[in-house]
Amino acid sequence: MAERLEAYLSRVWERPVSVADLSRIPGGASRETYRFTAKTDGQTRPLILRRDPPGSLIETDRSLEYLALESFHDRLPAPRPIAMEAEGAELERPFFIMERVEGGTAASPFTVIPYGEHARAIGEQFFSILGVIASADPDALPLARSAERPAPEDCWRIALDHWAGVIEVDQQHPQPIVWAAIRALRRRPPPPAQAVRVVHGDYRTGNFLHDGAGKILAILDWEMVHLGDPLEDLGWALDPLWGHYEADKVSGMLPRDEALAIWRRTSGLEIDEAALAWWSLFNAVKGQAIWTSAAKEYRDGGFTDPVLAISGWYTARRHDEILAAALMRLENLS
Structure with a gap:
């Protein structure tokens, strides 16, 4: 090599x-x-x-x-x-x-209190950077040379069809909770995206480097980037799976209302809570699709990293719980 x-x-x-x-x-x-x-x-x-x-x-x-x-x-x-x-x-x-960005560390999503006294500083940057991504005009970026631009009313359907298809192909046992969520998402689609913007696709704790003293050094893992509804990224960042076991904060960083206020300010966009609830449920479906594929690859022997076994076990079960809770919230908002 x-x-x-x-x-x-x-x-x-x-x-x-x-x-x-x-x-x-x-x-x-x-x-x-x-x-x-x-x-x-x-x-x-x-x-x-x-x-x-x-x-x-x-x-x-x-x-x-x-x-x-x-x-x-x-x-x-x-x-x-x-x-x-x-x-x-x-x-x-x-x-x-x-x-290569030197001198940084990435927090495991499953570490308790990973940012310590710097959680607020990290959180302010984390949600501000996400807002910057959502504020960018895709037509003015190099990304426009290759990324397909969906119509605002099609963003949800393209995303849901993709991840539902992954589950259908890779599942190895019945998954009633995630399929109930998929049916609910199709019955009550969100409003069209207020703007079609860049979606990082995996914007979460664990996918950035920080210096250990309150400064984010690099946003990583752009391999799932696409154009779509920016609420997709926001919903993924807010997913309880990345909460570091702190119920009063999102991503182990900030209270939810503060995080959303930062995102609104830097993105220049609004947040429809019903639409965000839809995208939050969707993101739990997306997570379950990823864990379903991980479990299949591990069992089939294509990838033998033990992390994939954990994905097919712990994170899959955790996302079942998150799916059920998000499904109830969506039903209550309807």
């Missing part, structure tokens, strides 16, 4: 490049991720390689992920993209390379 990286970078940078300290970063459902340093002309650049695996738990478009970084790295904390190869070139499978 190091030799292939050297050959690729030497060719595209048109000068000799040596690669050192290459190591794989564990985890990740849709890309193989490696850290390394590239040395050329007396300079050292810390970089990250994201390469498509032979098979993927979550089918995503690497070009969209790359274009999302290209769109936002100068607007908010995010790694700068360096190069992308859709055909694989010297590395044989599609990949892209981005700068």
